[in-house]
């Protein structure tokens with residue numbers, strides 16, 4: 001079981017960190033690579049060719065601006081691809097959001113929010129939990145944690 005986290009550029013690193021934190025919390029093996037569909041198209045093809053043999057079960061692609069990375073990887077692979085639009089330009093990430101989410105039919109990319117590193121990690125865990133029951137249990141515990149956090153917010157209301 002492995003998740004591959006692919007960034008279009010090292011400038012997307014802070015978003016990748018948020019994803020990795022989640023994957024580590026759930027003890028999921030991962031790899032991180034910089035591959036650009038624009039700048040290194042050959043590497044994108046090569047990565048997808050090897051991905052399944054290397055035990056990758058979910059691909060997470062982070063890209064800003066004209067964010068074609070997730071779509072290209074999805075076009076090359078039958079693995080689920082989660083796209084994280086990165087806020088990296090003068091357009092506040094709306095450019096990346098639209099170019100990640102607006103895929104033509106036949107090639108879905110599960111797109112999370114702009115800079116949504118955590119949710120991309122969690123979505124990957126949820127996908128894997130269909131196959132690995134231990135992860136399902138861990139996700140249930142995570143939900144309990146979330147509930148506690150909201151209860152604490154209510155406990156500290158002070159108007």
Ligand SMILES: Nc1c(C(=O)O)ncn1[C@@H]1O[C@H](COP(=O)(O)O)[C@@H](O)[C@H]1O
Nearest residue numbers: 008009011036037038063064067068069
């Ligand atoms: N959108 C893409 C792709 C791609 O889609 O292949 N490759 C790089 N990029 C994005 O360009 C932005 C600026 O990159 P630089 O800072 O390296 O110029 C980054 O957010 C990257 O993800």
